Amino acid sequence: xxxxxxxxxxxxxxxxxxxxxxxxxxxxxxxxxxxxxxxxxxxxxxxxxxxxxxxxxxxxxxxxxxxxxxxxxxxxxxxxxxxxxxxxxxxxxxxxxxxxxxxxxxxxxxxxxxxxxxxxxxxxxxxxxxxxxxxxxxxxxxxxxxxxxxxxxxxxxxxxxxxxxxxxxxxxxxxxxxxxxxxxxxxxxxxxxxxxxxxxxxxxxxxxxxxxxxxxxxxxxxxxxxxxxxxxxxxxxxxxxxxxxxxxxxxxxxxxxxxxxxxxxxxxxxxxxxxxxxxxxxxxxxxxxxxxxxxxxxxxxxxxxxxxxxxxxxxxxxxxxxxxxxxxxxx
Amino acid sequence: xxxxxxxxxxxxxxxxxxxxxxxxxxxxxxxxxxxxxxxxxxxxxxxxxxxxxxxxxxxxxxxxxxxxxxxxxxxxxxxxxxxxxxxxxxxxxxxxxxxxxxxxxxxxxxxxxxxxxxxxxxxxxxxxxxxxxxxxxxxxxxxxxxxxxxxxxxxxxxxxxxxxxxxxxxxxxxxxxxxxxxxxxxxxxxxxxxxxxxxxxxxxxxxxxxxxxxxxxxxxxxxxxxxxxxxxxxxxxxxxxxxxxxxxxxxxxxxxxxxxxxxxxxxxxxxxxxxxxxxxxxxxxxxxxxxxxxxxxxxxxxxxxxxxxxxxxxxxxxxxxxxxxxxxxxx
DNA sequence: CTCGAATGAGTAACCGGTTACACATAAAAT
DNA sequence: ATTTTATGTGTAACCGGTTACTCATTCGAG
Numbered sequence: 038x039x040x041x042x043x044x045x046x047x048x049x050x051x052x053x054x055x056x057x058x059x060x061x062x063x064x065x066x067x068x069x070x071x072x073x074x075x076x077x078x079x080x081x082x083x084x085x086x087x088x089x090x091x092x093x094x095x096x097x098x099x100x101x102x103x104x105x106x107x108x109x110x111x112x113x114x115x116x117x118x119x120x121x122x123x124x125x126x127x128x129x130x131x132x133x134x135x136x137x138x139x140x141x142x143x144x145x146x147x148x149x150x151x152x153x154x155x156x157x158x159x160x161x162x163x164x165x166x167x168x169x170x171x172x173x174x175x176x177x178x179x180x181x182x183x184x185x186x187x188x189x190x191x192x193x194x195x196x197x198x199x200x201x202x203x204x205x206x207x208x209x210x211x212x213x214x215x216x217x218x219x220x221x222x223x224x225x226x227x228x229x230x231x232x233x234x235x236x237x238x239x240x241x242x243x244x245x246x247x248x249x250x251x252x253x254x255x256x257x258x259x260x261x262x263x264x265x266x267x268x269x270x271x272x273x274x275x276x277x278x279x280x281x282x283x284x285x286x287x288x289x290x291x292x293x294x295x296x297x298x299x300x301x302x303x304x305x306x307x308x309x310x311x312x313x314x315x316x317x318x319x320x321x322x323x324x325x326x327x328x329x330x331x332x333x334x335x336x337x338x339x340x341x342x343x344x345x346x347x348x349x350x351x352x353x354x355x356x357x358x359x360x361x362x363x364x365x366x367x368x
Numbered sequence: 369x370x371x372x373x374x375x376x377x378x379x380x381x382x383x384x385x386x387x388x389x390x391x392x393x394x395x396x397x398x399x400x401x402x403x404x405x406x407x408x409x410x411x412x413x414x415x416x417x418x419x420x421x422x423x424x425x426x427x428x429x430x431x432x433x434x435x436x437x438x439x440x441x442x443x444x445x446x447x448x449x450x451x452x453x454x455x456x457x458x459x460x461x462x463x464x465x466x467x468x469x470x471x472x473x474x475x476x477x478x479x480x481x482x483x484x485x486x487x488x489x490x491x492x493x494x495x496x497x498x499x500x501x502x503x504x505x506x507x508x509x510x511x512x513x514x515x516x517x518x519x520x521x522x523x524x525x526x527x528x529x530x531x532x533x534x535x536x537x538x539x540x541x542x543x544x545x546x547x548x549x550x551x552x553x554x555x556x557x558x559x560x561x562x563x564x565x566x567x568x569x570x571x572x573x574x575x576x577x578x579x580x581x582x583x584x585x586x587x588x589x590x591x592x593x594x595x596x597x598x599x600x601x602x603x604x605x606x607x608x609x610x611x612x613x614x615x616x617x618x619x620x621x622x623x624x625x626x627x628x629x630x631x632x633x634x635x636x637x638x639x640x641x642x643x644x645x646x647x648x649x650x651x652x653x654x655x656x657x658x659x660x661x662x663x664x665x666x667x668x669x670x671x672x673x674x675x676x677x678x679x680x681x682x683x684x685x686x687x688x689x690x691x692x693x694x695x696x697x698x699x
Numbered sequence: 700c701t702c703g704a705a706t707g708a709g710t711a712a713c714c715g716g717t718t719a720c721a722c723a724t725a726a727a728a729t
Numbered sequence: 730a731t732t733t734t735a736t737g738t739g740t741a742a743c744c745g746g747t748t749a750c751t752c753a754t755t756c757g758a759g
Contacts, residue, residue: 038425040715051739056717063718064737086481087427088715091418092744094369098461098482106443106450109637116438119464128478130429131462133450147459150417151429280641306440310611312643371745382709387747394748395706419745423714 117326196229448657527560
């Protein structure tokens with residue numbers, strides 16, 4: 038490995054001078070600078086980030102914690118984060134938490150041990166001690182916390198829109214999947230939907246789910262139609278759940294959207310290619326990741342942050358799992 | 369930040385002793401050990417990996433380079449890698465290369481700068497100088513290189529199976545998507561298919577593609593049916609391409625699988641839910657990631673590696689984009 | 700009882716950078 | 730001509746660990 042000493046020796050200057058060239062700090066004579074740069078080229082030297090990080094007590098590493106990259110929603114978040122971080126020269130240490138508190142703790146610890154300068158997390162445990170103890174910025178992504186910066190979609194509005202649309206399109210006995218109780222955005226969606234349902238007086242049932250796992254969603258879908266066979270509209274907690282519901286409905290011989298309308302949440306890739314293609318409430322996942330990274334960079338660099346909490350807009354994506362509205366006027 | 373010095377002071381011993389306790393090296397009196405451990409607990413001390421890494425010239429970090437995590441195939445690879453790495457206490461620095469040589473180079477450089485002990489890469493440029501220069505192990509994942517360890521699926525056999533199946537199920541004018549020319553597994557699939565096609569004397573056409581990007585796949589799908597409208601079977605280079613072909617076929621009013629059969633490659637999530645659900649050649653993506661990580665760990669730890677190249681089996685997954693075989697006997 | 704081996708623990712060098720400080724020289728100000 | 734100030738560069742401490750080396754004490758074997 039070629040070190041700063043090798044470069045210094047090669048040019049015949051001290052390491053301090055090389056360091057100055059590297060960091061463009063202090064005074065360096067133009068001729069010296071050129072010679073050093075030439076040597077760096079020739080020796081193919083790149084400074085060791087570890088040594089740098091040790092002295093400065095900070096690295097160019099950011100911890101990114103997502104529940105499960107295998108779930109099609111999260112890669113988009115990750116990609117948004119990465120693209121923004123990459124622009125500013127930060128790198129990601131990445132981990133899947135599997136919604137496990139222990140795994141989260143472990144990852145947070147190693148982030149700290151590696152002098153990470155920030156953590157972006159779609160945690161399931163925003164109140165966790167491990168987060169409170171940190172003295173590096175934390176941005177919650179697709180999550181909400183009262184005391185931490187966060188980037189998330191407007192779940193309540195999403196829920197409201199879902200309910201409005203499904204009612205407008207004719208469903209009258211609606212089932213609402215509640216989603217994990219401890220995840221705020223999921224609850225917001227649920228509440229938004231319930232609000233509208235109550236206001237309009239449409240009959241609805243609630244199905245609780247504990248996680249976003251597909252297997253659980255499949256069970257709940259079965260339960261749903263077993264307990265409430267008359268259901269003619271389902272507002273799912275996310276697209277994966279919606280897929281499970283869709284599958285179960287078709288398995289039972291129901292027609293979608295004629296017998297049952299289904300609205301998902303997220304707009305994950307490929308759901309537009311299902312049959313019927315799923316109508317959903319779209320979250321701008323990539324943009325959310327990007328914004329979270331942007332917010333993080335501001336926090337790291339100590340720049341003023343106008344808003345700690347960034348709420349992103351959602352929109353209804355009309356596809357085939359909801360009925361068409363004949364009238365010209367659509368909301 | 370609490371350091372080893374704080375712990376040492378707290379107990380009244382030297383840092384060397386604390387280090388010995390930490391690493392279970394050298395002689396430490398039982399009583400001393402207990403006191404140190406107690407102090408570590410009380411002060412909530414965790415050793416700084418950066419300092420450790422600097423002295424040892426190696427970290428617990430592994431670089432993982434994938435083309436695009438947003439492509440549904442790659443998260444499974446990533447997950448397999450992560451799960452295995454996590455078991456042995458390694459962490460991942462993750463990057464998307466976007467099939468860009470420059471990005472790959474940049475990432476490789478930062479991996480090295482951070483004392484990463486290994487790189488797992490689904491590179492598009494296996495012969496690249498940047499890889500050759502490395503003095504840490506590199507494992508290619510879903511890629512093949514003559515001079516590097518690699519984990520990949522048996523593309524040739526996959527191609528053969530795809531061709532056999534599509535012929536057996538009645539297609540007689542077959543289009544084969546070739547996939548990126550510089551990616552060996554893609555070429556292997558292609559060649560496997562062509563082999564069978566030639567051996568059996570079935571008519572076929574070749575459509576070249578340069579990347580795995582969905583947009584390109586869509587164009588090629590259009591070209592395919594424009595140039596060869598008689599096509600009654602398509603062997604796609606991967607599932608995303610198959611989806612594009614499926615879409616285009618349906619758009620043209622063709623019936624799948626009655627008019628055109630389609631076979632993909634990979635078996636990415638959700639394609640079993642399309643309509644018709646896609647038949648495909650399944651690669652064990654998760655297992656491939658897992659194995660690659662395993663291989664990497666062996667290389668890092670200097671354990672004997674029986675085989676540098678691990679070829680994983682593929683299997684035909686029969687779904688709705690291929691016709692059923694009436695006979696009892698199926699291969 | 701003597702001596703080598705085993706045990707226990709501290710000192711200080713080292714990893715590869717950054718930077719405070721010192722020092723020398725040149726340029727500008729008085 | 731003298732004092733400031735700006736420029737250019739080197740020395741060495743420091744970041745937080747690990748470990749080679751040293752030294753002291755205890756233990757067991759002969």
